[in-house]
Amino acid sequence: MRYVSGLPALNLGDRSVTPGDWHHSSMDWERPFMLDTSASPYGCWGIGDEPVPGHGPMPVANHIRACLDMIVLGCFGDVQGMREYFLANPATDGVVMRQVWKLRGSRNWPSIDAFMGREYSTRWLDYKQRQMQTNRGETV
Structure with missing residues (x-):
């Protein structure tokens, strides 16, 4: 399924839990950025129908x-500062982590890990340590 x-997507959707972004008027709503769930490690998780300007209801990723x-x-x-600005809710930290x-087996893992360290600091380091202790013997 293709989705925004x-x-x-950060400029659409429910802002009661996460604020998303605030540059709605500068988006190209004629051709919003689309991805396909079949190419994602997350499948259809976090996608729901939302009104998209000029298109009506479409599948849209939550923040x-x-x-x-x-x-x-x-x-x-593009996502730098997500924890502080786009998500801005400590309750989302666990879900994100x-x-x-x-993604830890992906070829881009070193960059992803470094990014998460910058965004979440010791919270990410502590999370990784708990996961490694829990999954001793697991091959990645």
């Missing part, structure tokens, strides 16, 4: 999923 993600998609794509500059941990 990235910065356009967490949009950030995760950009991390998977290596668009770290669990989903990012699923």
Whole structure:
């Protein structure tokens, strides 16, 4: 399934849990950034129907999923500050870390790990340490 993600998705959706982005008027709504769930490690997780300007209801990534998609794509500059600005809710930290941990076998893992260290600091280091202790003997 194709869905809206990235910065356009951060400018849509429910803002009651996460604020997303605030550059709605500068988005190219004629051709919003689209991805396909079949090419994602997350499948259909975090995607729901939302109104998209000029298109009506379409599948759209929620704010967490949009950030995760950009991390998977290596668009770290676009998602820099996500914890403080786009997500801005400590309750999302655990969800983000669990989903990012699923990427640890990817070839881009060193960059993803470094990005998460910059975004989440000791929270990420502590999370990784707990995961490694829990999964001793697991091959990655």
